Amino acid sequence: MGWKLKAFDELTNIELYNLLKERTLVFVVEQNCPYLEVDGKDPSSYHLFKEDNGEIIAYSRILPAGVSYQEASIGRVFVKKEYRGQGIAEELLKNSLDFIQNELKETNVKIQAQDYLKKFYRSFGFQTISETYLEDNIPHVDMLLQR
Structure with missing residues (x-):
């Protein structure tokens, strides 16, 4: 049950299907938030995920500088409900930030975070x-990491 990090064109069809399914389940269904989940940024992004028996249980989308912001970014971060509270989110974010710093050679990371996760x-x-603002009816804040 290890981590995988792939560019868009390295994803298998089933991996892509599963990650889009899980993202939609979390961000559209679970959060009761109708919005365009497939936003056109996936082909330019890296996809970090952890599987358990072929099921994606944790995920983040890593966006190089210039895709969403001038800075690199991390988005679509989730851990499946039944796997929360086990430290997987910390592992996910640490791995995402390590990739941005060590592979993309970026020092600044800008994110749009749900307010309760500040x-x-x-x-x-x-x-x-x-300041806190509403994005798709959910309170968010912009946050910046500078190293």
Whole structure:
């Protein structure tokens, strides 16, 4: 049950299908938030995920600088409900940040975080750089990590 990190064109059809299914389940269904989940940024991104018996249980989308922001970014971060509270989210974010710093050679990371997760992201060094605002009816803040 290890981590996989792939560019878009390295994903198998079934991996792509499963990650889009899980992202939709979390961000559209679980959060009761109708929005365009497939936003056109996946082909330019890296996809970090962990599987358990072929099921994607944790995921983040790593966006190089210039895709969403001037800085590199991390988005679509989730751990499946039944796997939460086991430290997987911390592992996921650490691996995402390591890839950005060591492989993409970026030092600044900008994210759009759900407001209730500010403390989690601050534990990795992110600082809040905006007021709380509604994005798809969910309170968010912009946060920046500078190394």
